[in-house]
Amino acid sequence: MSELDAFRTEVREWLEANCPAEMREPIRDEDDVCWGGRNFKFKNAAQKAWLDACVAKGYTVPDWPKPYGGAGLTPEQTKILKQEMKRIKARSPLDSFGIWMLGPALLQFGTEEQKVHYLNPIARGEIRWCQGYSEPGSGSDLVSLQTFGEDKGDHWVVNGSKIWTSYADKADWIFCLVRTDKTNKYQGITFMLFDMESKGVTTKPILLISGNSPFCETFFDDVEVPKTQYVGEINRGWDVAKYLLGHEREMISGGGAGGDMLSIGGAFAKAFGKNEAGELDDPILRAEMAAFDVDVFAYRAMGERFMDMWKTGRAHPASSNMMKYVGTELNKRRHELVMSGGGSEALEWDSEETKGGARARGWLRTKANSIEGGTSEVMLNVIAKRILDLPGA
Amino acid sequence: MPLYHNDDQAMLKDSVAPFVAEQAPVSHLRKLRDSADATGFSRDLWAQFTEMGLPGMLVPEAHGGLGMGHMEAGIVLEEIGRNLTPSPFLATSVGAVAALAKAGGTQAGRWLPAIAGGEAIIALAIDEGAKHRPERIATTATRSGNGFRLDGKKSFVLHGHVADMSIVAAKTDGGITLFAVPKDAKGLTADPRRLVDSSLASHVTLDGVEVDADAVIGEVDAGGEILDALLAATRTGAAAEMVGVGQGAMDMTVNYLKERKQFGKLIGEFQGLQHRAAHLYGEMEVARATVMKAQQLLDEGSEGAKLMVSVAKAKAGRAANLAVREGVQMHGGIGMTDEYDIGLYMKRDRALAEYMGDVHYHIDQVARMNGY
Numbered sequence: 001m002s003e004l005d006a007f008r009t010e011v012r013e014w015l016e017a018n019c020p021a022e023m024r025e026p027i028r029d030e031d032d033v034c035w036g037g038r039n040f041k042f043k044n045a046a047q048k049a050w051l052d053a054c055v056a057k058g059y060t061v062p063d064w065p066k067p068y069g070g071a072g073l074t075p076e077q078t079k080i081l082k083q084e085m086k087r088i089k090a091r092s093p094l095d096s097f098g099i100w101m102l103g104p105a106l107l108q109f110g111t112e113e114q115k116v117h118y119l120n121p122i123a124r125g126e127i128r129w130c131q132g133y134s135e136p137g138s139g140s141d142l143v144s145l146q147t148f149g150e151d152k153g154d155h156w157v158v159n160g161s162k163i164w165t166s167y168a169d170k171a172d173w174i175f176c177l178v179r180t181d182k183t184n185k186y187q188g189i190t191f192m193l194f195d196m197e198s199k200g201v202t203t204k205p206i207l208l209i210s211g212n213s214p215f216c217e218t219f220f221d222d223v224e225v226p227k228t229q230y231v232g233e234i235n236r237g238w239d240v241a242k243y244l245l246g247h248e249r250e251m252i253s254g255g256g257a258g259g260d261m262l263s264i265g266g267a268f269a270k271a272f273g274k275n276e277a278g279e280l281d282d283p284i285l286r287a288e289m290a291a292f293d294v295d296v297f298a299y300r301a302m303g304e305r306f307m308d309m310w311k312t313g314r315a316h317p318a319s320s321n322m323m324k325y326v327g328t329e330l331n332k333r334r335h336e337l338v339m340s341g342g343g344s345e346a347l348e349w350d351s352e353e354t355k356g357g358a359r360a361r362g363w364l365r366t367k368a369n370s371i372e373g374g375t376s377e378v379m380l381n382v383i384a385k386r387i388l389d390l391p392g393a
Numbered sequence: 394m395p396l397y398h399n400d401d402q403a404m405l406k407d408s409v410a411p412f413v414a415e416q417a418p419v420s421h422l423r424k425l426r427d428s429a430d431a432t433g434f435s436r437d438l439w440a441q442f443t444e445m446g447l448p449g450m451l452v453p454e455a456h457g458g459l460g461m462g463h464m465e466a467g468i469v470l471e472e473i474g475r476n477l478t479p480s481p482f483l484a485t486s487v488g489a490v491a492a493l494a495k496a497g498g499t500q501a502g503r504w505l506p507a508i509a510g511g512e513a514i515i516a517l518a519i520d521e522g523a524k525h526r527p528e529r530i531a532t533t534a535t536r537s538g539n540g541f542r543l544d545g546k547k548s549f550v551l552h553g554h555v556a557d558m559s560i561v562a563a564k565t566d567g568g569i570t571l572f573a574v575p576k577d578a579k580g581l582t583a584d585p586r587r588l589v590d591s592s593l594a595s596h597v598t599l600d601g602v603e604v605d606a607d608a609v610i611g612e613v614d615a616g617g618e619i620l621d622a623l624l625a626a627t628r629t630g631a632a633a634e635m636v637g638v639g640q641g642a643m644d645m646t647v648n649y650l651k652e653r654k655q656f657g658k659l660i661g662e663f664q665g666l667q668h669r670a671a672h673l674y675g676e677m678e679v680a681r682a683t684v685m686k687a688q689q690l691l692d693e694g695s696e697g698a699k700l701m702v703s704v705a706k707a708k709a710g711r712a713a714n715l716a717v718r719e720g721v722q723m724h725g726g727i728g729m730t731d732e733y734d735i736g737l738y739m740k741r742d743r744a745l746a747e748y749m750g751d752v753h754y755h756i757d758q759v760a761r762m763n764g765y
Contacts, residue, residue, distance in 0.1 A: 265765040280765040287753075290760035295679075297701065297759070298708040301686035302679040305396035314397060319678075326675045383674055384667035388647050392662030 007077055011084045018053040022046035023091045028355060030212075034094050036125025037172045051125055054093035061099055061123045064107070068115055069123025075311065097166070098122035098129040102175050105191075105244045109232040118193070130196070132162040132176030132218060133241065139164075139371075140378040142177065142241065143185050147220060149178040149192065156180065156192070158200075158223040164372065168203040168216035171196050178225075181235050191237035194225045210364040211349070211357075245373065246320050263296065264334060265289035268341035289337055292330075299330055318386040325379035328369035335363040394693075396685055398468070406468045408445075413469075416441055417478040419734045425479055426591040432555055433585075433593035434479040439511060447482065449509025451490040451626075456505035458490075462692035463626065467633035467684065474637020477734075477741050479592060481514045483630045484551045489515035489560055491626030492571060496611035496619045500573045504558060516556035516583075517623065518547040518574075518597050525549075525750040527562070527624060532599060534563035534570055541565075541609075543572065543580075543602040549748070553595030554585040560610065560623070561599065567614035571623075578602050590740040625702045628749045629691060632684045632702075632709035635745050639677055639713030642720040642738040646670070649724055666723060673712075673719055680705075680712035700762045707755035710746050717742045 023046055027033060031043050034051055042048040054060045057071060063078045064070025073081065103122055106115055121127045138145040147160025158178055168174070173195055181188030196203070200223040205213035232240040265280060268289065272281045280286040306323050309315040339346050342359050349357040370376040384390045398406060417438055425435065442448055450466055452458020466487050473480055485508055493501040493508075507513035519527055532545025543563055553559060559581070561572045574581055580602040583595035611619045647670055650661030660666055687705035690698035717739040721728040728735045746752065 263763045265760055266763045268765075274765070278765075279760070286760060286765060287756065289765070290756045290763075291707075293763060294704050294707045294711075294756055294759050297704040298679050298683040301396070301701070301704075302682040305682035305685065308395040309397055312395070312397075322671075322675045322678060325671075326679060377668065380668040380671040381664070383671035388667075388670055388674060390647070390650060390661040390667050390670065391659045392667075 004076055004080060008080050008084065011081055014057070015084055015088055015090065018050070018057075019085075019088060019090045020046035020049055023050040023093075024089045025091075026089065027091060029358070032091070034092070034125070035128055035167070035170070036094050036096055037128025037170065038126070039170060039172070040125075040128065050091070051093045055124050058123070060094040060125065061103065061119075064103065064119065064123065068107070068119035069121075094125045096122065096125065096128060097131055097175075098127060101131065101244050101247055102129050102193075104247050105175075105240050106231060108243055109191075109240050114231065127172045128167070128170060130165050130168045130171035130174050130216075130218075132165055132168075132174045134162060134164045136161060136163050140375050143189075143238070145177060145179060145189070147176075147178050148182070149180045149190065149225065151180065152224075154227050156190075156225045156227070158192070158194075158220045158225055160220050162218040162220075163206075164215045165203070165218040166214055166216075168196070168218045169205050174201075174218070175231075177237055177241055184235065186238055187235050189237040189241070190234050191231045191240040192225050193229045193231065194223065198223050198225070200224075208364070209367070210361040212361060212365070246317075263293045264337055264341070265293055271341060271343065271345075285337075285340055289341070292333055292337055295330055296334075299326060302326070316387055318382050321374070321379045321382040322387070324373065325370075325376050325383070329376060331369050332366050335366045339363050394689060396682060396689065398464075402464060402468060405465055406472075409447075409469050410472050412441075412445065413472040413476050413478055417476055417480075419477050419737060422477045422479055422591065422737065431585075431593075433552060434481055438478075439481065439514075442480070442482065443511025446509075448486045448511045449490075449505075451486060451494070452505045452509040453494055456494075456501065457509040458505065459509075463487075463629055463688040464685065464692055466630060467688050470630050470633040471637035471640070474634035474639075474741075474745075475641040477590075477638070477641070477737055481552050483627065483634060484517050485513070485515040487630040488517050488623050488627035492560055492610060492619050492623035495622040496571070498611065499607045500610045504573065507557070513557045514552055514555055516550050516553040516559040516595070516597075517627065518550045518553065518559045518561045519620070519624075519749075520549045521545065521547055523548070525747070525754055527620065530562050530564055530569060532561065532563040534565050534572065537603060540603060540605040541570075541572065543574065543599040543604065545599050547597040547599070548594075550583065550595045550597045551592065551748075553583040553597050554593065556583075559597065562616065562620055565614050565616075569616040569620055570613050571610040571616040571619050572604055572608045573610055574599075574602060574604060574608065578604065588744055590737070590744040592744060621699075624749060625691060625698060628702050628706045628755075629684065629687045631745050631748050632680075632687065632705040635709040635713040635742065636677070636681050636684050638738055638742050638745065639680065639709070639716035642713075642716040642735060642742075643670075643673055643677055645735055645738070646716075646720040646723050653725075660723075669719055669723075673715055676712040676715055680709045683708045700759065703750075703755040703758040703762070706750060707752045707759065710752040710755070713742050714746060714752075 034047050058066060059071055061070045062073045062081050066072040099122060103119060106118055133142060135145045135147060149156035149158045173193060176192050177189050178192050179188055180190040200221040202219045203216045206215050206217060207213050275281045306315060306319060338359055346359040348354040349360060446459055447469055449458030450461045454460040473482060490508060493505050504513055521531055534541040534543050543561060557576050559574045561574050563570055563572060580600040582598045585593045585595045588594055650666060651659060653660050684705045687701040690701050720735045721739055724735050727733050
């Protein structure tokens with residue numbers, strides 16, 4: 001047996017012994033997601049047991065080095081772990097912006113002290129993070145941001161506000177872009193970390209068209225941030241932010257907001273009934289769904305190629321922008337079809353049978369896919385300039 | 394296996410790309426067209442292909458070929474597409490080889506070495522109407538003497554009028570059977586028509602064509618699987634060629650955006666055009682990945698290949714079509730002239746789109762394979 005086969009067997013046995021049955025059910029709603037953090041309330045004992053088991057093994061962040069709370073797995077081993085978890089439909093033990101975004105940035109730009117100090121609690125689900133990038137006047141145009149940190153020697157005093165801060169009301173800490181030099185548009189921003197309980201921080205959820213409030217407005221009023229709490233270099237926060245946005249796009253395009261990327265037509269055949277030829281009984285919608293499925297299977301192939309190339313350094317650095325653009329537009333199309341396929345049932349907003357209008361809310365939520373993390377238009381600008389090398393601006 | 398070209402494949406591309414670009418660029422097609430060439434391709438160029446071993450790439454080594462896979466054939470086809478090179482490569486070296494290699498037996502022993510040696514051009518006589526519907530083959534093969542008698546009409550038979558042998562799909566009592574019909578068979582006539590892309594495809598009539606029993610490719614009534622292999626290979630190959638056509642059109646267009654001035658600016662500075670070009674880039678990249686995935690699955694003999702082949706033909710069809718339409722539009726008036734190459738890309742794309750099933754046919758196949 002090869003080493004990898006042995007590893008697979010070991011993982012399989014470990015999962016069998018440690019993943020509770022309740023954690024092998026599909027995620028139904030927000031409550032099913034384990035976010036961790038000091039204010040997090042576990043839904044049930046199984047959710048906590050699953051997290052504890054994974055933390056002990058380093059499996060919340062399997063590819064991070066062991067000293068930082070990971071399991072130090074190789075890419076091949078990580079892939080096997082993911083495959084095996086998928087095989088038993090295991091839920092993710094811990095979801096967090098700390099794992100997806102801040103962690104990789106700290107691994108790349110953090111000092112040794114910062115890595116030890118922040119990564120371990122992230123891996124254990126002890127700090128829930130939010131991301132302070134967008135401002136009321138700066139959405140995709142991040143270099144225009146205004147939140148200012150005044151240099152007071154050993155600390156900054158931060159004033160300003162952020163918007164679209166995902167789950168800021170539930171987060172423990174924020175990673176935040178703050179202008180520290182007003183004279184340099186690009187190289188005057190610092191990437192700071194601070195506690196959301198710091199004096200002067202307030203948040204206010206924003207009610208969205210989905211009826212949910214995952215995003216917040218966040219206000220900073222003379223917030224003191226110690227000079228030890230920045231990542232990378234002072235005034236070079238843009239480097240960290242760009243690296244992190246690349247990860248965010250990779251995640252969004254890789255299936256986060258990109259959806260589950262399964263065939264859609266089969267799921268609706270029952271609702272519509274089939275005609276004598278065994279075809280979904282609405283020829284026009286059938287055709288649209290099949291055309292969509294072609295794009296889904298094609299995008300999956302692209303995703304595989306993108307990851308293969310990205311991991312081996314073959315991908316164009318801006319290709320994550322293309323993945324983000326194509327993936328999010330595809331996901332929006334999926335949810336339009338989900339609504340058509342669901343008919344009047346999909347319109348229900350709060351009935352128990354529809355799990356609180358999950359389809360309608362999900363459909364509305366996806367409209368943000370092509371706005372958050374850089375709009376589709378910004379993605380197209382980047383492709384035009386950085387990949388196709390078109391002139392101007 | 395990772396979804397990019399390995400070192401050997403990259404080396405193959407490095408030798409094939411400049412060869413096709415130098416020996417058979419778009420001007421080569423123009424020359425054939427303007428001289429009303431009656432063959433449809435250049436025999437000299439085919440001899441050069443043969444020197445490089447290309448006609449027998451997919452032919453097993455035991456039959457004198459290189460024993461390569463669809464991934465490698467796709468590299469050649471993409472360059473053929475990019476340069477609009479008229480060539481029997483797709484039908485002969487990909488479609489016919491896939492069928493003969495799958496079937497084995499007498500006909501494989503007879504034709505595979507000849508293909509590898511560049512001596513045989515093979516035509517695929519599958520379609521019978523204006524649209525590709527291999528499920529409805531009406532040509533019949535009835536037992537006659539110690540062989541069969543073939544009757545029917547075939548259409549869209551590339552190289553039919555010059556082929557040394559035609560693979561004919563016909564209905565037999567218990568299913569589909571494929572036959573190797575030699576050029577000089579009595580009752581076989583090929584009526585070549587010039588197509589929009591200047592290629593020649595024949596209407597083929599089989600009027601009581603008598604063939605021996607050993608003309609059967611594979612087994613009697615068991616041609617369905619061999620036909621499937623032929624179709625999968627040819628569809629994937631056509632998709633690869635379309636990726637080349639689309640890429641060629643896109644490259645021309647993007648270059649044009651960087652040099653053409655209007656209103657005192659390079660037109661590539663206009664965001665309206667930038668966004669359309671960037672969207673096209675994404676579609677082309679996705680199509681390329683999809684075609685590679687189909688090639689890889691075919692080479693692995695995977696069960697998922699059939700679905701991915703239809704996905705690839707449909708996706709490459711959509712992307713290449715977008716590339717040529719945007720190409721002509723973004724070139725403006727000059728794009729409408731015969732003198733400029735972009736229109737030739739649009740014509741070739743149209744022909745490849747119809748070949749072995751159009752976008753709609755394959756989208757429908759995907760729905761069926763997914764149970765709706």
